[in-house]
Amino acid sequence: MRGVLLTEHGGPEVLGCTGIPDPEPKAGQVLVELRTAGINRRDALIRGGIGPGYRPHLPVILGSDGAGIRRDTGEEVIILPSLRWGDDDACPGPDYAVLGGGPDGGTYAELIAVDEACLFPKPRHLAWAEAGALSLSGLTAYRALFTVGRLRRGQTLVILGAGSGVSLIALQLAVKAGARVAVTSSSEDKLRLAEEMGAAVGVDYTVPDWELRLRDEIGEADLVLDSVGSTLQESVLLLRRGGAVLSMGGTGDSGIVSDFDIRTLYLQHKRILGTAMGSPRDFAGFLEMVSDGDIDPVIDSVYPLDEVAEAHSQLDSNLRFGKIVLSME
Template identity: 45%
Template sequence: MQAALLRATNEPVTVQPAPDPVPAAGQAVVRLRAAALNHRDLWIQLGQYAGIKLPLIPGSDGAGVVTAVGAPGDDAWSGREVIINPSLDWGDDPRTQGPGFRILGLPDAGTFAEQIAIPVANLASKPAHLTWEQAAALPLAGLTAWRALFTRAGLQSGEKILITGIGGGAALFALQFAVAAGAQVWVTSSSPEKIARAQTLGAAGGVNYRDTDWPATLTRAAGGPFDVVLDSAGGAGFGPLIELVRPGGRLVFFGATTGQPPGLDLRKCFFRQLTLLGTTMGSPADFAGMTAFVARHRIVPVVDRVFPLAETDQALRHMAAGAQFGKIVLATG
């Protein structure tokens, strides 16, 4: 098969022949039709991720057809169209991942390839209304957004939520999921164009976080503070978010792409009875809930651009430029 291989950090990913995977007992081989990028893949390439072991086939998201299984008891999967849950070995506690937890694509060989061997426990039926590219875009970001919104923050119909940094995959899924659940959604971005596009997906409005006094502007536009705020950036912009959460509200976060928040005012958190909720990825139950929700509401992932597998490194450079709106996808076969 052909696969994208990263041999050293800060070097291009190259597409070259690799051994065809053979399924062990409990595994299936999936002939991948599409795979999708996540920022995790870029950070691994740049040497900015913990536990990097090279050489490596990156990639956490994929969709395709099962071509072989490792045990006769799993024959029912043969020939089925599937998506892959990239949350490996979550463990028995739905509240938190266990010690064996890892994300597909590091250290396990990932989806930037024509084929992959994956535990059958991590397979799910491809939502019938999605194309291969849309289906591949769903798993990691969709799972992350689902758990953040519903398992952790407990978002309810009629509540008001702020989603920061709209345009990335998880933020867009959070927008689509929250709208489908009956919440009123507001967004932030540094791009007026991305805010406008978010409104076409159901956002009530948004503000540019680079504008002076944007929190006050947003509060006035939204008619008051928010029941839930969802953030993945952290950094200096995290502190102002506390001011935007109503007393008794929830602030849920799953990333720190701009670093650790400086000078976090804990007094504003405890005096106003705020709940701070950290989250990452999701359990098998979260993945099942997410895929059922997507199928029921016929949610269509936003795909920014599709590259051929041979142009994997160009796709990573496109992600590094930061102009995308939605998921960047590889056509793998």
């Protein structure tokens, strides 16, 4: 088959499509003929070998998101990237792994052998590019907002970084659930597009005291979805008493938080809740919301598998709005 085997860490130029042996399904696994694979920030972190959680034993086939056709039944499926979550819905067990981080092969390939338990029916209304772009970001957003954050109709949610893949699907899910959503972005264009998708307010986070401007516009927030990390102090300041930061990423300053005044947290009964990816139950809940037909993931661009290096350059450029997808067709 053709696939993208990461053999050394580095920039987009280390990625290329080559001929590699077809995967052999183990017990409990089935072969899926992949049609599309979404690209996530995680893939770029593994490509660069950035951070302790992102240096798997090489070589490895990248890719956590994928959609395709089961070779045994012909069914159209979408792949859950959480492997071996375990029995406790509160957090994953010791055997847990994320697809595309080795040793199992990921989705940047024409074929994948994957646990049957990770296969879910593809929502019928989605095109292949949309279905392949959905899993990791949607799963993460759904668990953060609903399982961990318990977001309810009428509540106010702030989402940091409207351009992020997780942020956009979180915006769509929260609007569908009847929340009032405010977003931040460094780009006026992205703010406008987020407002077209249902955001009530958008604020440029490159402007000094952006959090005060945001609070003037929306009042206090029930929840802040924070994938940036270095913004923790501002996120806590945006909350109402008893509200919660949903902490799920460290895009800013490599996830290091400095100058945090802990009194702004405990004296106001505010909380910081960590969350990562999600369980099979979260994925089923997410797909149920998507299957109603009114949530279509936003696609920035689609690249043939051969152009994987160009696709990763686009991810690094920060000019994109929505998901970047590799196509095997």
